[in-house]
Amino acid sequence: MKLHDLRAALLCAALAAATQCVEALEPPKSDAVVYRNQSFEGAEHKLNFSPPQVATVYLLAGHDNLIDPRHTLSYFWPLKREYVFDWDGLNLEVAGELEIRRNGALQARLVRVDTAVAYPDGIEGGRSALLTGAAALLAKERYDQAAAVFNRRLVEASRAQAAYEAALRQYLRDCARGAVAALPPKPAPPPAGPRNYVAELGRGFVLNLTPGRYQMRVVERGKVVEGSQRDIVVFTPLRGDAIAWDVVPEERWTRRLTSEAPGADIYVAPGITAYLLPKAGELFDAERMVRLRDPQADTPAGETVWVERAALPGGTLLAHATGLPPQQLAWRGFSVRQAAGGAVGYTIAPTPTGAGKPDLTAFALTVPAGAAGATYELLLQDGGGTVRVGSRRLLRVVDGGHAGLLWLLSLLPALTGAALLLWRRRGGAR
């Protein structure tokens, strides 16, 4: 074999190996029944996918959830360490009825219905509802009509704005020439978009179950669809009555710190004003809540997670500290006024009645400058005078004026050891 033949052979072998390497990166895909669910997670419905390799679907008790089993191509993607789906390759509804069983006993047999997820406060409003059947179709139709009207008005408003700008330019040119011209009238402001957003229509099974463990499967003409069996764990919050507190520091009013759990104390410097905002909160088993949001998530068992819910405006804040007069703080609005001129800084003052929307609405607790070392007990009282369960927090005013004493305390063991050793040397331990 000549040298160039050998080179050619080696080149062919290298190319063949490279081709194999490239082929090895293409993952094998398999037909699978994947549950594409819109699970209610306490405030909104969130989309998640549950492949056959995840045996359990987690749902919140007492809420409508959209369950949508579909045939698709599934494959494991090692770089993400999870199963992903080729929806473009295959995306078919699994035909049949959804059977829900509990300990083998049939609980319900569901049929697919038209559904739509509606967001009454807009897509970022933090609230959603699952509409079904005729209500879903009607809501979607109304939203589409409202969106079409909005789009038409927006185009008209854009045209009016463009015409106004052209007239304004002409007016300025006329003024520059010295001609007398009338200022063009301002166009109407652009229309506000429809608030009640309704997502695309879908078809699926609506599940609303009580807490417990269930089994589900799709049955078509009396036969169980292969790969459609799953367990369902329906759960409730471990605590549903907790209250989280947002704390807004006076010097950074755009920043919020949150005391989620009753044991999370709030520490403040003396002589400041802290703005406190209560929010409803729920404590969940972390594994269940995380897997409700992402069925393939890996989370250690036994952890808990606080989930913040809606704000709780109104009521009265009771603040009591030993040696200080008790305070009853009202829920009120505050306006932030920037410092005049070029100076940096701002002041926060109560918003006068009728002065428009406040920048911040909260309870304002002013800690006296001489209150270092005091501990306030905070309690939220509702409009009827009842203290809200789970609202108790401790607000501690730190006392940073004893640095020398702190270091001295640290030397106590050394002093004790030295004293003991000295005592021994003098014969104390005979």
Added chain:
Amino acid sequence: MNGRELRLAARGWACLLARDVRESLRSPAPYAIATLVALVLTLTVQNYLATFETESVFVAADPAGVPLGFGIIIAALYAALSAAASVAGEKEHRTLEVLFCGPVGAGAFVLAKFTRDVVVFISLMCYAALHLAMLGGVVNIGFGWGTVGTIALAVPMVLPLLGVSLFISAAVRRARTAVLLVVIAALLLAAAEAGAQWAAALPPQEQTLAMAYLRELLIHLGQLLSWVSPLAYAARAVGLAAGAAPSSLALLACAAVAYAALALAATAWLLDRKGLAR
């Protein structure tokens, strides 16, 4: 082992433990370590206070966690080094022959050494809790019963480290060699665990195929080490102090106690097998 032998072994264990604890109290080392722990705790609390130079508010569920984590590291390392020096030290000073001539067996001897180290660790942690309570009283930072709970949870987690240190101590002739071996083993295990954590933190999507496989390998190594490495158990104690959720705590604590028991049994077996050979 009949009842009389058991009583004799228990008596031997109690005598040895009392002697070792007395010796520990007479040595300046525990006081120096307690001072070091106290200084570290004070420094951490001073850091909290320094926050108020730029901020006026902070929220903390367990402000004792981080300083207590440092305290656990220092106390556990000291107790481990003390364990490493103990058996080899007795060999070096030729006191082991005297002990084994009497009614003290290898089991009672090893258990006494181990108990002494556990007592030292618990004492240091109790002092850390007391010091935190004093600091909390002065600066008004809430160090409550959670601190005591954390210490209680930390105790079983450091037992494997003490057990393995004793085993190393029984396997060598000189205390210095034992201490050096424990330090080297701890550094190697810490490096391996750090490597595994570093690998797990790498975004998998951005790695080459070779790096992705290396990452997988290191992650599996980390999973293995989390059950095999005594340092990993101690690290969990630090994690618990720093606020990590006590996931499968009962299982972990049982595993740690079983690990320590195995290490102690192996140490006693080694001493029995080697006899007084140095």
